[in-house]
Amino acid sequence: MTITKVAIAGGTGNLGPSIVKALLDADFEVTLLTRSTSDEQDPRTKIEVVDYDSLDSLTKALTGQDALVNVLGYGTISKEIHQRVVDAAYKAGLQRILPSEFGSDTTNPLVAQLPFFAGKAALLKHVQELAEKDKAFTWTALFNGPFLDWGLKENFILDLKGPVTPIYDGGDVLFSTTTRDGIAQAVVGVLKHPDETKNCPVFVAEAEVSQNQLLQMSGRAGVVSTESVRTEDLEQRAMDALQRTPPDHRLFAVNMIWRAIFSQDYGNRFVHLDNELLGVRELDESEVTEIVRQNCS
Numbered sequence: 001m002t003i004t005k006v007a008i009a010g011g012t013g014n015l016g017p018s019i020v021k022a023l024l025d026a027d028f029e030v031t032l033l034t035r036s037t038s039d040e041q042d043p044r045t046k047i048e049v050v051d052y053d054s055l056d057s058l059t060k061a062l063t064g065q066d067a068l069v070n071v072l073g074y075g076t077i078s079k080e081i082h083q084r085v086v087d088a089a090y091k092a093g094l095q096r097i098l099p100s101e102f103g104s105d106t107t108n109p110l111v112a113q114l115p116f117f118a119g120k121a122a123l124l125k126h127v128q129e130l131a132e133k134d135k136a137f138t139w140t141a142l143f144n145g146p147f148l149d150w151g152l153k154e155n156f157i158l159d160l161k162g163p164v165t166p167i168y169d170g171g172d173v174l175f176s177t178t179t180r181d182g183i184a185q186a187v188v189g190v191l192k193h194p195d196e197t198k199n200c201p202v203f204v205a206e207a208e209v210s211q212n213q214l215l216q217m218s219g220r221a222g223v224v225s226t227e228s229v230r231t232e233d234l235e236q237r238a239m240d241a242l243q244r245t246p247p248d249h250r251l252f253a254v255n256m257i258w259r260a261i262f263s264q265d266y267g268n269r270f271v272h273l274d275n276e277l278l279g280v281r282e283l284d285e286s287e288v289t290e291i292v293r294q295n296c297s
């Protein structure tokens with residue numbers, strides 16, 4: 001199997017631009033599926049304006065492609081749309097799909113039963129069922145832990161904006177993490193190694209860190225006030241957010257994601273890494289510190 005033509009859905013969001021750039025730099029022919037045209041795209045990219053509510057529109061845009069990388073947001077964008085994107089990829093006869101995973105390991109049964117991740121796990125199951133039906137349609141699920149650079153910039157994995165910095169389950173739980181450029185490199189690695197990555201999950205991490213280590217690296221340990229939070233309580237906060245009128249889906253999602261990242265029960269310290277196959281380099285402590293200093297406000 002050789003992949004040269006790659007479509008990307010959602011390539012203009014938080015993660016997508018790094019992947020688009022890495023694919024172009026690796027000489028893939030890249031088609032960007034988007035809801036509207038923009039002059040800002042790299043001229044090497046082909047643009048396909050699609051209607052995510054239409055299976056025909058998506059199938060037409062995907063016909064002739066070898067692979068689809070789905071980086072549509074999850075939670076903000078409905079499961080029906082994600083499923084339609086998968087169905088269109090199948091109908092268009094693509095060889096490979098990377099569903100919109102890019103975080104916690106949804107093949108871990110404990111993660112998969114958490115309400116937010118259950119939807120991702122169900123979508124992956126749908127992809128697997130289609131791949132069973134037609135052996136020419138294959139998938140790879142890429143797991144990379146929380147985004148290191150974006151997670152710091154957005155105060156998501158370490159919140160230094162104050163007045164207090166929440167530290168989850170004591171702050172010493174190690175988790176695997178990757179920058180968006182590292183994830184993009186892994187996507188390129190998957191598409192360059194379609195046989196080795198066929199119908200399986202792959203795991204990458206540029207670093208393994210804890211919140212307390214990130215706090216030390218930021219130079220703000222002992223300067224900011226911290227608050228100890230149990231991830232068990234985050235799960236409850238997430239469920240409470242769903243009970244509000246109207247439900248707060250964002251609060252629900254972030255609390256569930258924190259639960260999966262910062263509790264050591266959810267396998268977010270990956271035991272096996274595919275870094276070598278996919279060309280992802282582990283960062284040393286000084287490189288991680290540099291990323292922390294660059295992204296912490």
Ligand SMILES: NC(=O)c1ccc[n+]([C@@H]2O[C@H](COP(=O)([O-])OP(=O)(O)OC[C@H]3O[C@@H](n4cnc5c(N)ncnc54)[C@H](OP(=O)(O)O)[C@@H]3O)[C@@H](O)[C@H]2O)c1
Pocket residue numbers: 009010011012013014015016033034035036052071072073074076077100101102103104144145146147151
């Ligand atoms: N591990 C982590 O720390 C982490 C962090 C963030 C995200 N993720 C995961 O990474 C994947 C990609 O997430 P992301 O944050 O990069 O996605 P995003 O920025 O929320 O969305 C990506 C793109 O989706 C398109 N889109 C299509 N329909 C849309 C709609 N109705 N509303 C808004 N956008 C729409 C937009 O592109 P156009 O305008 O061009 O159509 C948008 O730029 C998801 O699976 C997410 O769960 C993981």
